[in-house]
Each structure stands twice: as structure tokens, then as C-alpha cells.
Amino acid sequence: MSELLRRYGHTLTWLFVGLTAFWLLLLVILPQLYLLEESFRLYLPVADIGGPKDVYTLANYRSAFEQPTEWKFWLPFAWKPIILPFEAPIRMQVFVHTLLYSTVTTVITLVLCYPVAFYLAKVANPRNVPLLFVGLLVPMWVSEILRAFAWFIILAFKGPLNMALVNMGIIDTPIRWITGFNSVTFGLIYVYLLFMLLPIYNAIQSLDTNQMEAAKDLGASSWRTHWRVIIPHSKPGIASGCVMVFMLAAGSILVPSLLASTQSRWFTEIIQQAMFESQDWNTGSAYAFMLLVTCTVFVIGMMRVFRVKLSDIAR
Amino acid sequence: MSAGVDLQNVSCDFGKFRAVDKANVSIKPGEFFSFLGPSGCGKTTILRMVSGFIDPSEGQIKIGGQDMNGIRPNKRPTALIFQNLALFPLMPVWENISFGLEVRGASKEARRAKAEELLKLVDLHDSADKAISQLSGGQKQRVAIARALAVEPSVMLLDEPLSALDLKLRQHMRAELRAIQKRTNVTFIYITHDQGEALAMSDRVAVMSQGKIQQISTPQEIYNTPVNGFVASFVGENNIFKGKVKSIDGGKCAFETDAGTFTATLGPSVDANTIARLYVRPEYSRLQAAPAEGGNSIPVTVTDISFEGNFIHVHAADQTGRHVTVETRNDGSVTLPAIGSSQYLCFDAATARVLADQGMKDPSIDE
Numbered sequence: 001m002s003e004l005l006r007r008y009g010h011t012l013t014w015l016f017v018g019l020t021a022f023w024l025l026l027l028v029i030l031p032q033l034y035l036l037e038e039s040f041r042l043y044l045p046v047a048d049i050g051g052p053k054d055v056y057t058l059a060n061y062r063s064a065f066e067q068p069t070e071w072k073f074w075l076p077f078a079w080k081p082i083i084l085p086f087e088a089p090i091r092m093q094v095f096v097h098t099l100l101y102s103t104v105t106t107v108i109t110l111v112l113c114y115p116v117a118f119y120l121a122k123v124a125n126p127r128n129v130p131l132l133f134v135g136l137l138v139p140m141w142v143s144e145i146l147r148a149f150a151w152f153i154i155l156a157f158k159g160p161l162n163m164a165l166v167n168m169g170i171i172d173t174p175i176r177w178i179t180g181f182n183s184v185t186f187g188l189i190y191v192y193l194l195f196m197l198l199p200i201y202n203a204i205q206s207l208d209t210n211q212m213e214a215a216k217d218l219g220a221s222s223w224r225t226h227w228r229v230i231i232p233h234s235k236p237g238i239a240s241g242c243v244m245v246f247m248l249a250a251g252s253i254l255v256p257s258l259l260a261s262t263q264s265r266w267f268t269e270i271i272q273q274a275m276f277e278s279q280d281w282n283t284g285s286a287y288a289f290m291l292l293v294t295c296t297v298f299v300i301g302m303m304r305v306f307r308v309k310l311s312d313i314a315r
Numbered sequence: 316m317s318a319g320v321d322l323q324n325v326s327c328d329f330g331k332f333r334a335v336d337k338a339n340v341s342i343k344p345g346e347f348f349s350f351l352g353p354s355g356c357g358k359t360t361i362l363r364m365v366s367g368f369i370d371p372s373e374g375q376i377k378i379g380g381q382d383m384n385g386i387r388p389n390k391r392p393t394a395l396i397f398q399n400l401a402l403f404p405l406m407p408v409w410e411n412i413s414f415g416l417e418v419r420g421a422s423k424e425a426r427r428a429k430a431e432e433l434l435k436l437v438d439l440h441d442s443a444d445k446a447i448s449q450l451s452g453g454q455k456q457r458v459a460i461a462r463a464l465a466v467e468p469s470v471m472l473l474d475e476p477l478s479a480l481d482l483k484l485r486q487h488m489r490a491e492l493r494a495i496q497k498r499t500n501v502t503f504i505y506i507t508h509d510q511g512e513a514l515a516m517s518d519r520v521a522v523m524s525q526g527k528i529q530q531i532s533t534p535q536e537i538y539n540t541p542v543n544g545f546v547a548s549f550v551g552e553n554n555i556f557k558g559k560v561k562s563i564d565g566g567k568c569a570f571e572t573d574a575g576t577f578t579a580t581l582g583p584s585v586d587a588n589t590i591a592r593l594y595v596r597p598e599y600s601r602l603q604a605a606p607a608e609g610g611n612s613i614p615v616t617v618t619d620i621s622f623e624g625n626f627i628h629v630h631a632a633d634q635t636g637r638h639v640t641v642e643t644r645n646d647g648s649v650t651l652p653a654i655g656s657s658q659y660l661c662f663d664a665a666t667a668r669v670l671a672d673q674g675m676k677d678p679s680i681d682e
Binding site for chain 1: 366368387388389390393394395397398399401402403405406414415417418419462463465466
């Protein structure tokens with residue numbers, strides 16, 4: 001603080017601190033606290049608010065575990081759901097699918113991005129890297145909704161992909177791409193690819209190339225050099241990429257609303273439905289907090305499993 | 316176990332730049348061989364070609380008689396010690412050392428035992444479980460050596476591994492490296508720009524300049540009988556006189572300079588038409604009050620005396636302003652000339668050599 005005062009003087013320092021505080025308190029913390037409080041109260045007619053019925057309760061949270069129905073479970077890459085031999089609450093089914101396909105998205109994005117990041121950081125001629133990056137960034141100049149919509153058009157039953165495949169004779173009849181979670185996963189991967197690529201690229205780039213050569217020189221194959229030297233070094237980058245992609249995917253609303261089929265719903269859609277279609281902010285915020293807390297716990301659990309510290313990610 | 320290395324007409328081009336030009340060397344099994352030269356002379360390129368990270372543009376590299384063409388670094392019987400050591404910071408010391416064995420599928424017990432054994436060899440007991448960041452510069456050095464030795468290489472390649480250490484440690488590690496080499500009898504190929512290191516450790520030295528090997532010989536011969544001006548001036552100090560060969564008489568010649576005509580030993584492939592200079596080492600030069608009878612002598616004025624402990628350097632200037640140095644051993648009985656006094660710089664024909672300017676980066680280098 002005194003450092004700031006010395007460098008910028010009183011006026012600017014208080015302006016910076018004030019604006020940051022305004023943003024953090026009024027635009028982030030306060031609305032969250034409001035929603036948290038709302039989530040423990042019932043959705044009541046205006047006349048009853050503040051009355052005897054207006055009590056703190058877990059009913060909104062409990063509602064997520066109600067309405068058991070037959071579970072049509074979508075396995076990754078499946079074109080048909082399997083009917084599970086037990087019933088489960090409808091919202092929990094969506095919740096589990098959301099977490100599962102956010103994980104699938106994260107894993108596939110990681111598998112796609114690691115080789116590209118490695119290529120950019122260590123293999124490509126450094127003179128060409130800026131150009132390659134421009135190539136990767138240009139699609140990101142278009143807004144997320146347009147990018148998702150573009151895939152909706154490409155993947156449509158009578159869309160260009162099917163037309164091309166049929167005309168080339170690769171398939172006989174058009175494929176219904178927008179089925180189950182395939183198209184959602186695809187869209188999420190495309191939209192959040194760079195959030196994985198950039199941290200991994202940064203991490204690999206900071207590795208001393210001599211270490212890779214040392215491993216080679218000692219007899220290691222490329223595979224083992226990656227496994228023992230490059231991946232351990234880039235673990236913080238991989239971890240922050242995974243956390244970002246997972247959180248963004250689980251919280252995404254645009255991509256699932258455009259690319260999901262009627263049978264594959266995303267949990268954010270349930271929240272949106274509660275808040276904007278039923279005007280039930282209490283239930284909506286309860287679901288939102290459930291998603292937030294579960295995702296956070298899930299991420300912390302994964303970080304434990306892969307022995308990543310929070311300080312590694314923040315680096 | 317150790318193998319010889321043969322470079323036959325090996326060249327390496329980077330685009331239009333020729334980093335190594337037709338190198339021919341035959342390194343014997345169990346030899347400590349150094350490539351000595353200034354930065355950019357191509358010595359590191361040679362090392363990287365032997366280890367397999369760069370392919371030669373032409374020529375052949377043989378290790379233990381086997382052609383290495385097309386064999387990747389991980390399949391070569393070499394181990395490289397990098398200038399910055401390139402230890403794996405995320406592995407403890409013992410895993411670093413046994414990495415090469417892990418790659419070869421050795422069991423954990425075998426790896427651990429080998430690591431302990433090598434730590435003893437390099438004099439680093441009880442450090443197996445330490446992190447790399449806990450080690451000092453000298454200790455890291457030893458771990459790097461142990462890691463390279465663990466794969467039982469036939470040839471060990473060292474890329475200026477001592478350059479990051481301080482002087483005292485560097486001198487200690489020189490002796491240590493030499494001792495480890497003798498103990499293990501592995502062929503060592505050592506890259507350095509430090510003539511002291513090369514001379515002190517090596518069985519033989521190749522002096523390089525501008526991608527070409529200038530001379531391959533024992534340290535004594537490199538120092539005492541350099542083949543050209545580059546080798547003479549890169550290895551050790553000299554008093555240098557520019558001039559022309561006047562007449563040749565057997566191995567001796569008369570060499571005419573602006574400071575007078577001297578008799579000197581004729582270097583290899585020098586004749587009356589060669590651009591050449593006369594080189595005489597400071598320790599073979601002496602100062603006298605009177606000119607030497609029938610020998611080489613020039614009048615000089617003493618400008619400065621620097622006392623180094625075991626040696627005394629007397630700096631002087633001749634009439635043209637040329638700076639010359641005389642080195643005297645401090646045996647306790649020397650009487651030093653006064654600064655500003657007039658003396659004669661004398662040297663014998665046997666210790667003065669006339670050498671061609673060949674190998675010089677810039678032939679018009681200061682005298």
C-alpha cells in the first residue's frame with residue numbers, strides 16, 4: 001500500500017483501490033451473497049414475503065433430488081443412450097452428465113493441445129510461431145455464440161458435413177451428428193481450446209531444451225522423455241489449462257443450448273430455466289451454488305490425485 | 316569398454332555458414348582429448364555431431380569402428396555433459412543418476428545401488444535423496460558426471476562443464492575429472508575455450524579456429540611448437556614481431572622486422588613468400604643491461620612491473636612503441652630493473668618461431 005502511495009500519489013492510489021473494491025464487493029461478492037441468501041428461501045408470492053411462510057429452508061436444494069425417472073445414460077461417443085436399470089432424479093441425471101462431459105471435454109482438449117503446444121514451443125521454427133499463433137487466434141476473434149452456431153450449421157442433418165460425406169461416398173445416409181452429447185462435447189472443445197493450449201505452451205516453452213536432449217542422450221525414447229521430463233515440468237500449465245476448460249465447460253450455456261439435442265441437457269440449462277422461465281430465482285441460485293461447489297470440490301480432488309498445488313496453477 | 320572416435324573428413328554447414336570444415340581426427344580409446352578454440356570455432360558442433368544431435372553435412376563419424384550415420388542420440392554409446400549440466404530438477408539426485416538405467420528397464424533396487432556406487436565414485440556420499448536445488452555448483456557438477464557415467468558410455472562428451480564454476484572449484488574439478496577419467500578409462504572428449512583446462516587435463520588437444528582444426532598434438536607440443544600463428548597466439552602469451560623471411564638456413568631463418576633482423580626457428584610450411592610473424596614466449600625472453608653477443612636483442616624501456624607471486628612480469632616498450640613482456644620466475648634472487656630504465660630484450664633463436672598467419676581470424680591482428 002505504501003509502495004502504491006509512493007509511486008502513484010494519493011489520488012491515483014485511492015482511485016485504483018476504490019475501483020477494484022467497487023468491482024469486487026458490489027459486482028461480485030454482494031450479488032453472490034444475495035443469491036446465496038435467496039437460495040435458502042422459498043419462491044413465494046409477493047404478499048407472503050416477510051410473512052410466516054418466509055423461512056430459511058433447504059427445500060430448493062432438496063428439489064434437485066426429487067422426481068426420479070428412468071435414466072437414459074449417454075456413454076461418451078454413443079449414438080444411443082443406454083437405459084439404466086434404476087431410476088434417478090431427473091436433475092441429478094443432468095448434473096452427472098454435465099460433470100462427465102465436462103471431464104470428457106477436458107481430457108480430449110488436453111490430448112489435442114499437448115502435441116500442438118509441444119510443437120509450437122519446441123519443434124516449430126521460432127520464426128513461424130507468431131504466424132501459427134495468429135492462425136490459432138483468428139477464429140477466436142469471432143464471438144463464442146457465432147462459433148457454436150457455425151458448428152450447429154456444419155453438423156446439421158442437412159448441413160455441409162453430411163452433404164460432403166455423402167457426395168464423396170464415404171457414408172450412404174446422413175448422420176444425425178447432433179445426438180446425445182457428441183456435438184456438445186465437440187463444440188465445447190472447439191470453443192475452449194485456447195484456454196488449454198496457451199498455459200501448456202507457456203509451460204513447455206520454459207523448459208530448458210538441454211534437458212530434453214540430456215534425456216535423449218541417456219537413451220530415453222521420445223515417449224519416455226515426454227513422460228519423465230517434459231510432462232512433469234509442464235504439469236502446472238496442464239493443471240491450469242484443465243481447471244479452466246473444465247470450469248468453463250461445466251458453466252457453459254451457449255454451446256449446450258445450441259448444440260445439445262433434445263435428450264441431452266446441460267445443468268446450466270436447468271438453472272437458466274428456473275431463473276428465467278419459471279422466474280424462480282431461489283431454486284435457480286440453489287442449483288447454481290450446487291454446481292459451483294461440486295465443480296470446486298471436483299477440481300480440488302483432481303488436483304490432489306495429480307499432486308498439483310494451488311501455487312503451481314497461480315504461477 | 317571405452318571406444319575410439321574417428322572423424323573422417325567431417326563437415327557441417329548451417330545454411331551458407333560452414334561451422335566445421337573437413338575435420339579429421341582419430342581419438343584413441345581411453346584418451347582424454349580436448350577441442351580448444353574461441354567461441355564460434357565449431358568445437359561444440361563437433362561435439363553435437365558425435366553425440367548425434369546434428370548430422371554432418373559430409374564425412375563420416377565412427378565410434379569404436381562403427382559408422383554412426385543414421386544412429387540417433389539415444390542409441391549411441393556416448394554420454395554428454397552439458398554446459399549448463401541439464402540435470403532434471405524435479406527428480407532427486409539418485410533418480411537423476413539412474414535415469415539412463417531406468418530407460419534401460421533396470422529394477423529400482425539395481426538403479427538405487429548403481430546410483431549409490433556412482434555417488435561414492437564422484438565423492439558425494441549421503442546425497443542420494445537430496446533435491447537438485449539443494450546442491451552447490453560443484454556438487455551438481457559431480458551429479459552430472461555420475462549421471463553420464465551410469466549408462467557406462469564408451470565415450471564421454473563434455474561441453475565446457477566447468478565454465479560456470481568459480482576459479483578455485485574449477486581448478487579442483489580439473490584434477491577430479493582427470494582422476495575420474497583415469498579410474499574409469501572411458502574416452503573423454505572435452506570442449507573448452509580455456510587453454511589452461513585443455514593443457515592441464517588432456518592427453519591430446521585439437522586447436523580449432525573458424526571451423527578448421529589447426530593442430531592436433533600433446534599439450535606440450537601445442538605450447539612449445541605451435542604450427543601456426545593462431546595456435547601460438549591462442550595458447551599462451553607471446554611477444555610478436557611482424558616482418559619478412561630474408562634467408563633460410565636449414566631449420567633457421569633470418570627474419571627482418573622494423574625492430575631489426577632476428578635469427579629464429581622456421582615454423583612448418585613457411586618460406587620467403589609467406590605472410591608470417593615471429594613469436595617468442597615471455598618466459599623465453601629476458602632483459603639485459605647490454606645487448607647479447609651475436610644473439611637477438613632490441614633496446615626497450617621498462618614501463619611497468621607486475622608481481623604475481625611465483626612469477627614476475629616485466630612490461631616494456633621498444634622504440635616503435637611495441638609492447639613486450641618478459642616473465643621471470645621469482646626464485647628470491649632476481650633483481651628487477653627500475654621502471655623507465657633502458658634495457659635490452661634478448662631471446663634465443665631456438666625459442667623464437669616464425670609462423671604463418673594461417674588460421675587467424677584477422678591477419679592484421681595487433682602485433
